[in-house]
Amino acid sequence: MLKSVMAPKIAKPMQLPHEVEMPEGVPAHDPPARELDVTRARRETPGVEHVAHFNNAGAALMPEPVVEAVISHLRLESEIGGYEAATRAEAAVDGVYAAAGRLLNADTTEIAIVDNATRAWTAAFYSLPLGEGDRILTGASEYVSNYLGFLQVTKRTGAVVEAVPSDPSGQISVDALADMIDDRTKLIAITHVPTNGGLVNPAAAIGRVAGQAGVPYLLDACQSVGQMPIDVKAIGCDMLSATGRKYLRGPRGTGLLYVRRGLAEKLEPAVIDLGSADWVEKDRYEIRPGAKRFELWESYMAGKSGLRVAMDYARSWGLDVSYARIQKLADQIRAGLRDIPGATVHDLGVEQCGIVSFALDGHDPADVTKALSEQAINTSVSTANMTRLDMDSRGLDSLIRASVHYYNSDDEIQRLLQAVNDL
Numbered sequence: 001m002l003k004s005v006m007a008p009k010i011a012k013p014m015q016l017p018h019e020v021e022m023p024e025g026v027p028a029h030d031p032p033a034r035e036l037d038v039t040r041a042r043r044e045t046p047g048v049e050h051v052a053h054f055n056n057a058g059a060a061l062m063p064e065p066v067v068e069a070v071i072s073h074l075r076l077e078s079e080i081g082g083y084e085a086a087t088r089a090e091a092a093v094d095g096v097y098a099a100a101g102r103l104l105n106a107d108t109t110e111i112a113i114v115d116n117a118t119r120a121w122t123a124a125f126y127s128l129p130l131g132e133g134d135r136i137l138t139g140a141s142e143y144v145s146n147y148l149g150f151l152q153v154t155k156r157t158g159a160v161v162e163a164v165p166s167d168p169s170g171q172i173s174v175d176a177l178a179d180m181i182d183d184r185t186k187l188i189a190i191t192h193v194p195t196n197g198g199l200v201n202p203a204a205a206i207g208r209v210a211g212q213a214g215v216p217y218l219l220d221a222c223q224s225v226g227q228m229p230i231d232v233k234a235i236g237c238d239m240l241s242a243t244g245r246k247y248l249r250g251p252r253g254t255g256l257l258y259v260r261r262g263l264a265e266k267l268e269p270a271v272i273d274l275g276s277a278d279w280v281e282k283d284r285y286e287i288r289p290g291a292k293r294f295e296l297w298e299s300y301m302a303g304k305s306g307l308r309v310a311m312d313y314a315r316s317w318g319l320d321v322s323y324a325r326i327q328k329l330a331d332q333i334r335a336g337l338r339d340i341p342g343a344t345v346h347d348l349g350v351e352q353c354g355i356v357s358f359a360l361d362g363h364d365p366a367d368v369t370k371a372l373s374e375q376a377i378n379t380s381v382s383t384a385n386m387t388r389l390d391m392d393s394r395g396l397d398s399l400i401r402a403s404v405h406y407y408n409s410d411d412e413i414q415r416l417l418q419a420v421n422d423l
Contacts, residue, residue, distance in 0.1 A: 036321050041407040052412035055378040057195070057223050057355050057403035059245040059252060062306070069309040070251050073302035086301050093301055096308035100256050103311045104240070105231040109290035110264070112257040113304055117222035117243035118145050120257035123294040124218055124239040125149050125189065126270040132158035134186040139164055139172040139201060141194035141348075141390040146220060150189075159186070163389055170197065170348025174205045181213045188215050193223035196357040196382035196401050197390065198330070199349025200224070207236025216263070222246060222255075226314050227354055228323040238263050244303070247354075247405065250310030254303040259291040269294050322406040326354035329404040329413060336417040343420060346399055357382060357399040363423060365400045375419050377412075 042048045047061035073093075076085040086093065097108040104111075114120045126149070130136070136150055140163045150161040164180060167173040172190060181188075188210045192203050203219055210217035219237040221230060226247030232240055240258040244250030259267070268287060269276055275297030277285045287293045314322070333356045337343045342361035360368055365381045372379050383398045384391035391397070402416060 034318060034321060036317055036325050036406055038325075038407065038409065041317075042409065045407045048407060048409075048412075050376065052377045052408070052415050054402040054404060054408065054412075054416060055380045056405040057246055057401065058380050060226075060247060060249040060405050061407070062249050062251065062310070063313055065313055066250060066306045066310045070302045070306035073305045077302070082301070089301070089305065093304045093308070096304045096311070099308045099311040100258075103225070103230070103315060104258055105233050106258050107261060109292075110232075110258055110261050112259070112291040112294040113299065113307070114255045114257055114295060115253050115300060115303075116255040117220070117241050118255075120241035120243075120255045120294075121146060121218070121220055121222075122149055123257055123269060123271075124241065124259060124267075125187075126153070127267040127294070128187055128216065130157050130159040130186055133184055134159040135182070135184045136161040136187045136189060137164055137177060137180055137185060138162070138189050139191060139194075140166045140393065141170075141172075141191060141197060141199070141201075141387055142189070143191050143195055143220060144386050144388070146189065146191065147388070166348075169199075169350045171199050171350060172201050172206065174202055174209060177206060178209045178213075181209070181215060185213070185215050187218060189218040189220070191220040191223075193221075193227070193353055193355065194390065195223070195386050196346075196355065196399055197349070197387075198334075198347030198352040198355045198357060200228070200351040200353050201349075202351075203235045203237065210238075211236050223355070224353070226310075226319075227326060229319040232258055232260075244307045244310060248307070248310045248314055249405075251300075251303045251306040253300045254307040256307075257291060257294055259294065261290070264291050264293060265289065267293075271296070273297050275299075317406065323353075325406045326404055327352070329406075329408055329410075330354045330356050332410070332413050333402055333404065333416065336413070337420065340417070340421045346394070346396065354404045356402045356404070358402070359396075359399055360420065360423060365398045368400050368420070368423060371423060372416070372419055375415075377416055377419055379416075 044063045045061050053061050096113055097111050100111045101108045154161055165173050165176045193200055217237045218239045221240050222243045225242035238260045242256050244254030245252045273296050275295050276293045277287045280286050334345050337345050337358050344359050346357045369379050369381050380401045381398055382401045
């Protein structure tokens with residue numbers, strides 16, 4: 001006799017503060033500005049009980065609602081099977097597209113969910129038709145993975161990559177960018193918040209220049225999405241890549257790509273499968289419409305669940321409010337470091353974000369990071385090969401990177417400064 005088996009239930013997502021369901025077609029906006037409830041933020045972040053986490057530009061501590069969303073789906077997979085869990089949770093998981101649309105002010109058809117920011121960026125970049133003599137304009141602080149892509153494509157096609165000079169503050173010079181554009185310019189690709197240096201490149205000003213020139217604009221926003229308000233319409237980018245694990249506080253193995261409506265249909269992904277195209281006849285296929293043509297069929301379903309919650313969770317605080325706190329905490333670290341003999345802050349830009357880069361005379365950054373880790377203080381190291389144009393031009397081999405988030409406390413900052421001072 002077969003035993004009766006009760007079907008497992010899908011955990012109900014935690015209701016987020018200030019979360020409201022918007023009527024269809026009406027964009028959801030961030031809540032009005034208010035004080036961020038740091039006590040609640042820390043209560044919902046179990047990791048703060050174990051470490052003072054200043055590696056948020058690497059991977060932030062996940063909040064409880066995100067962890068629960070991931071575990072709940074994994075548990076469902078273990079109980080009824082992966083395909084069956086995907087079917088049962090389809091509506092909840094597919095909500096990740098609407099969540100991304102709310103976060104970026106984009107339509108759901110303009111969003112692809114992928115497994116990391118590099119996959120998102122390369123999916124967009126390698127779909128662009130570049131040829132002999134075509135010019136790619138980028139910034140002096142561009143990230144290694146992106147620049148490797150430039151070098152590979154220029155080697156294959158005969159296109160050229162050129163770095164736009166920085167202005168005296170260290171951010172990309174918008175005037176120099178405008179002067180460099182000509183008929184051979186086929187792409188402007190910029191990192192919004194570079195891996196180190198603290199600066200925020202003027203993304204919207206770049207978007208205006210790109211729009212006026214009619215040049216596609218690819219923005220690497222992996223360290224800005226979740227840290228600050230991002231509106232793709234206001235920025236004017238044609239494509240944007242982001243990750244879940246950094247300032248969005250989502251799970252690793254998640255990322256997203258935005259591709260402006262109308263542009264996606266002109267691009268063919270470098271790699272396709274049954275998730276991005278349909279095999280309609282024996283010798284013919286059709287690429288799917290919109291940004292989903294950049295997705296592959298197999299995906300991290302539990303991660304999608306967590307990413308959906310992470311994006312709405314980030315918005316629930318008010319991104320303007322959380323970013324103001326992030327900047328305030330980072331400025332506290334910069335000010336404290338300047339009072340420590342032998343410590344030098346190496347941050348750039350007119351606008352500075354939550355990433356603080358510094359060095360300590362007579363100490364290898366890797367040794368400093370290790371010593372801090374032994375005191376349960378997480379930081380990271382930025383090496384020259386991560387952003388070679390910038391680091392070589394400043395004569396830097398490596399830097400200590402302390403990246404804050406809104407859940408960091410004043411006490412944790414004092415712990416960090418005291419530990420650096422003691423070294």
